[in-house]
Amino acid sequence: MSRAARDYVRSLLKKMEASEETEGQDLFYLWGEGRFGENWRYADSTTVLCAASMAVRPKAYLEIGVRRGRSVAVVGALCPDCAIYGFDLWMADYAGAANPGPDFVRGELRNVGHTGEVTLVSGDSRTTVPSFLAQHPGLFFDVINVDGDHSVAGASRDLANVLPRLKVGGVIVFDDVISAPALMRVWQWFVREDDRYRTWEFTDAGAGIAVAVRVAQ
Numbered sequence: 001m002s003r004a005a006r007d008y009v010r011s012l013l014k015k016m017e018a019s020e021e022t023e024g025q026d027l028f029y030l031w032g033e034g035r036f037g038e039n040w041r042y043a044d045s046t047t048v049l050c051a052a053s054m055a056v057r058p059k060a061y062l063e064i065g066v067r068r069g070r071s072v073a074v075v076g077a078l079c080p081d082c083a084i085y086g087f088d089l090w091m092a093d094y095a096g097a098a099n100p101g102p103d104f105v106r107g108e109l110r111n112v113g114h115t116g117e118v119t120l121v122s123g124d125s126r127t128t129v130p131s132f133l134a135q136h137p138g139l140f141f142d143v144i145n146v147d148g149d150h151s152v153a154g155a156s157r158d159l160a161n162v163l164p165r166l167k168v169g170g171v172i173v174f175d176d177v178i179s180a181p182a183l184m185r186v187w188q189w190f191v192r193e194d195d196r197y198r199t200w201e202f203t204d205a206g207a208g209i210a211v212a213v214r215v216a217q
Contacts, residue, residue, distance in 0.1 A: 005047040043202040053078040058142030065147035069105035076114030147175040178208025
């Protein structure tokens with residue numbers, strides 16, 4: 001929630017292709033600091049992933065809902081050797097914004113200095129994620145970011161598919177728990193009420209973000 005995390009994210013966005021979304025994020029950070037001062041406390045998926053990457057130093061990262069690659073770029077920049085696994089439909093003009101696809105994301109990762117393995121899978125995560133994981137039974141992850149289907153059924157299925165592959169000591173990130181309120185209930189069912197996790201949520205501003213550390217098998 002620190003200014004240092006926001007400053008790092010802002011510096012990273014400048015290395016990526018500009019879009020309305022990245023420019024809006026930068027302006028929002030500037031507005032918040034201007035309105036509330038440099039000690040303004042705020043968190044979103046990119047600042048959380050910045051902190052998680054610095055703390056955990058992931059060797060393997062999984063993301064559902066890659067889009068233009070802002071989130072994977074944060075992890076890739078801080079952990080250049082990390083193996084990145086991303087799943088997305090890459091629907092054209094998703095949420096009214098351009099959604100260029102896997103090759104664009106690979107380019108963004110190169111732009112921020114990532115040199116590790118990149119696996120990007122196109123298709124519906126309800127089928128692609130369990131199929132991929134079944135083909136890689138020994139693959140586990142240090143950090144997982146779920147930001148895909150925002151329906152109760154879709155988000156529930158995504159969490160159910162990936163949580164068994166989160167390492168003890170690993171971090172799970174779950175976005176939009178305020179902008180899509182039903183997702184908070186999903187988070188409670190699958191993570192907050194499970195004693196194997198220690199959870200934290202930021203719901204004071206923005207889209208809302210939930211994060212947890214797995215502390216037991």
